[in-house]
Amino acid sequence: MRRRRIAVGLAGALLLAGAGFGLASWRPALAPGGPGPGETTPERVGRGAVLASLGYCASCHTAQGDRPYAGGRGLATPFGTIYATNITPDPETGLGRWTLAAFTRAMREGVDREGRHLYPAFPYTHYAGLTEADIAALYAFVMTREPVRQAARPNALPFPLNWRPLLAGWKLLFVREPRIPGTTAPADPRRDSEWHRGAYLAEALSHCGACHTPRNSLGAEVKAKPYAGGEADGWWAPPLDRSSPAPLAWSEDALARYLAEWDPQHGGAAGPMRPVVDAHRTVPAGEIRALAAYTASLYGAGPAGSRTGPVDRAVGTDDPALARGATIYAGACATCHESGGGVPYTTASLGHRTTLRAPDPRNLLLVLRDGVAPREHAAGPIMPGFGAALTQGQMRDLAAYLRARFSPDGPWPDLDATIRDLMRDSPGPGARAGAGG
Ligand code: HEC
Numbered sequence: 001m002r003r004r005r006i007a008v009g010l011a012g013a014l015l016l017a018g019a020g021f022g023l024a025s026w027r028p029a030l031a032p033g034g035p036g037p038g039e040t041t042p043e044r045v046g047r048g049a050v051l052a053s054l055g056y057c058a059s060c061h062t063a064q065g066d067r068p069y070a071g072g073r074g075l076a077t078p079f080g081t082i083y084a085t086n087i088t089p090d091p092e093t094g095l096g097r098w099t100l101a102a103f104t105r106a107m108r109e110g111v112d113r114e115g116r117h118l119y120p121a122f123p124y125t126h127y128a129g130l131t132e133a134d135i136a137a138l139y140a141f142v143m144t145r146e147p148v149r150q151a152a153r154p155n156a157l158p159f160p161l162n163w164r165p166l167l168a169g170w171k172l173l174f175v176r177e178p179r180i181p182g183t184t185a186p187a188d189p190r191r192d193s194e195w196h197r198g199a200y201l202a203e204a205l206s207h208c209g210a211c212h213t214p215r216n217s218l219g220a221e222v223k224a225k226p227y228a229g230g231e232a233d234g235w236w237a238p239p240l241d242r243s244s245p246a247p248l249a250w251s252e253d254a255l256a257r258y259l260a261e262w263d264p265q266h267g268g269a270a271g272p273m274r275p276v277v278d279a280h281r282t283v284p285a286g287e288i289r290a291l292a293a294y295t296a297s298l299y300g301a302g303p304a305g306s307r308t309g310p311v312d313r314a315v316g317t318d319d320p321a322l323a324r325g326a327t328i329y330a331g332a333c334a335t336c337h338e339s340g341g342g343v344p345y346t347t348a349s350l351g352h353r354t355t356l357r358a359p360d361p362r363n364l365l366l367v368l369r370d371g372v373a374p375r376e377h378a379a380g381p382i383m384p385g386f387g388a389a390l391t392q393g394q395m396r397d398l399a400a401y402l403r404a405r406f407s408p409d410g411p412w413p414d415l416d417a418t419i420r421d422l423m424r425d426s427p428g429p430g431a432r433a434g435a436g437g
């Protein structure tokens, strides 16, 4: 219902915006072709590989590990599901007939070779800021992948949002010059070249703001609130500015460790941030340092939050729900989380985690439901999921206990509703309890 109302409102606004510009929305098809001479030199392909890792192309464009870049992964948005396309050089179903000019137009303007507007789930609003040389390197990389024949899945969007010309209106409303176009702007004389490199990577290629900046009701990033906290795949993406509720401040060194793998103070990524961190494993350390330098500077901007250091409060046993939560914690969690950091990849206390300071319980519940798994063939944090082991009531008691113990803020107001919502599809007693009423 809500989605329908958004859809109608959105369509109305976009039609209005687009109406006056009818013809402006039309884009020509570009002639078919492939890479020209010198456009796929090994040097370019090698640079493109690093850039593709830092642009997280594979995390959206790969649905099955054995068919890299062949598309098919669905991205859930408030408007419906949009499927990433096949960007291997297959001529029928991929980019096999795309010239560098067509690829460049897609990356800068979000228009495909045939002239159709692309949905901003493809973060071209960020890629638009890439240098010509970097776009050419990415082109060399994708055009030398193994071609895979796999047609794109149709998007699951309600009418009229599935009508692509509407996107012309969206672009007129929201697409501005990238904040940091090219390699060097915004020349900030107080900052060094590492910071500028980090700014370029974060803003243009790594599109950190696509998840960490709030979006308006039409799905565009709110430019006035950069990095004030956003959404990704149903997860809360914490603020990366002064309003961050993180119990421990994020230093440049901590960020560099977190972005490269895991930080012993803050812990590591568990949700949609995990593929970002995984992709960094093949990236030179200098690039990660640059990202960390820029991100550390963001934490100085924005409105002040109310940071208090880590909290670990005694939780009284007079509240029966909290007492039940404490018992579940002692039985299911304490071996790892009360080991004082002794069990690999655990922090000294869960009180170090931003997750327990979040404005809502989604990230905690998703971690409890699904656990944390390392990438195949890689060492990394492991936590079992409890979605099949705990009922919704047990999940609620546990979450309420963790919040009371590890956060100075009050209980989460929407805990019950969020549990019903998130545990609906979970296979265990949680789901059965929900179905039974
Ligand atoms: C956050 C997810 C996401 C990331 C990251 C991403 N893409 Fe995409 N991309 C998409 C989606 C979704 C589409 C399809 C959009 C549509 O159907 O309108 C798409 C479409 C494209 C297209 C147009 C293809 C066509 O068939 O029309 C190209 C080219 C492309 N992406 C290249 C890249 C490259 C190169 C990278 C990495 C630098 C990248 N993408 C990273 C989600 C993503």
Ligand code: HEC
Binding pocket: 262, 266, 267, 268, 269, 270, 271, 328, 329, 332, 333, 334, 335, 336, 337, 343, 344, 345, 346, 347, 350, 353, 354, 355, 356, 363, 364, 367, 368, 372, 381, 382, 383, 384, 386, 398, 402
């Ligand atoms: C086998 C050991 C183990 C068990 C048992 C375990 N965890 Fe974890 N947990 C981990 C590891 C490892 C991580 C990942 C830490 C990281 O990435 O920094 C983690 C992460 C977390 C996080 C942080 C997630 C985030 O994104 O902030 C929370 C909260 C958490 N666990 C709670 C629990 C609770 C509650 C239980 C019991 C129901 C539990 N864990 C059981 C090992 C365990």
Ligand code: HEC
Binding pocket: 202, 206, 207, 208, 209, 210, 211, 212, 231, 232, 235, 236, 237, 238, 240, 244, 246, 250, 255, 258, 268, 269, 270, 271, 272, 273, 274, 276, 291, 295, 353, 354, 355, 363
């Ligand atoms: C696909 C969406 C997405 C992208 C892209 C992304 N993040 Fe995140 N990030 C998240 C989410 C969601 C979390 C929190 C939960 C998790 O996934 O572990 C997070 C967590 C973080 C945290 C931990 C904050 C805290 O207080 O615990 C930092 C720091 C961070 N991201 C920095 C970055 C930087 C820097 C970039 C760009 C290089 C980036 N992120 C790109 C979604 C994203």
